[in-house]
Amino acid sequence: MFESEGPTLTPLKVAYFIVFFVISWLGYAGGPAIQIESQYKHVSWLVAIPVGLAMTWYFQRILVGRLYKAKSGAMLPLGIRASWVAGGIAAGILTMLLPFAVATIANRVIGTTYTASxxxxxxxxxxxxxxxxxxxxxKADDASDRFDVCVPKSEQDATRVGDKMQVTGRRSQYVNQMIRFRRIS
Incomplete structure (x- = not known):
């Protein structure tokens, strides 16, 4: 049986992938199309930079000195440069997903449902x-309100440009989410 000489990366990998899964799941729109409001996009990316740097520093502090298994099979400690790189990559992935997760949560909590043509x-x-x-x-009365929706080929073939659709969605100040749509004539 192999005994480790110090703290390994396994618990951190498990914790990271749990956090990654939860943020990815929360950020999933759950509908055919979603629009992130442009004001929210600008603010979220300005906030994401310092949050990403703080998460990188936090991950680096956790990772430095941890043991990892090299290709040669030996257990080696993670150095400062490698811990910064690994922390930056891990934080970058989470930071890219976080604005969408926050917008989706806000939409589910404070968003209002609507039906429009x-x-x-x-x-x-x-x-x-x-x-x-x-x-x-x-949208019939607001040309700036648009959705691009991926549909099956048969549905696209059956739909003509100019057809009216009734869209049911959920809207907050952060995100406009289409939940379902159907053709009306």
């Missing part, structure tokens, strides 16, 4: 890891 103003096909058959929906 939207018009289909465009159709497109996006290629990437998977093909996205996109419908662009614009």
């Amino acid at each position: 939207y018009l289909v103003t465009g159709k497109s096909i996006g290629r990437g890891k998977r093909t996205c058959y996109d419908l662009t929906m614009t």
Whole structure:
């Protein structure tokens, strides 16, 4: 049986991935489309920089001196440079997810539900890891309120530009989230 000479990274890896999972889950929109308000985006990224630096420093303090298993199989201590790099990467990932998680939580807690009419103003096909058959929906009385929604090919084919959609969503000052939509005629 292998006995460690000091603190290892295993408990920290487990704790990090639990936090990563929770933040990712909270940040999940739970609907077809979401719009983060532009004022919130600007403020959140300004706050994210010092938060990211503080998290990097915190992770670095935890990581320095911890033992990790090298490719050679030996247990080696994590140095200062490596702990800063690892802490920066870990904090960067969490910092990128955090604004979306905060906006989604605020939307669930203080957001109000709404139902509004939207018009289909465009159709497109996006290629990437998977093909996205996109419908662009614009609110009938506010052209700046738009959603791009990925739908199945059959639904995109059945929808024409100019069709009216009834959108049910949830809105707060941080995020506008589409929950579902249906065609009305």
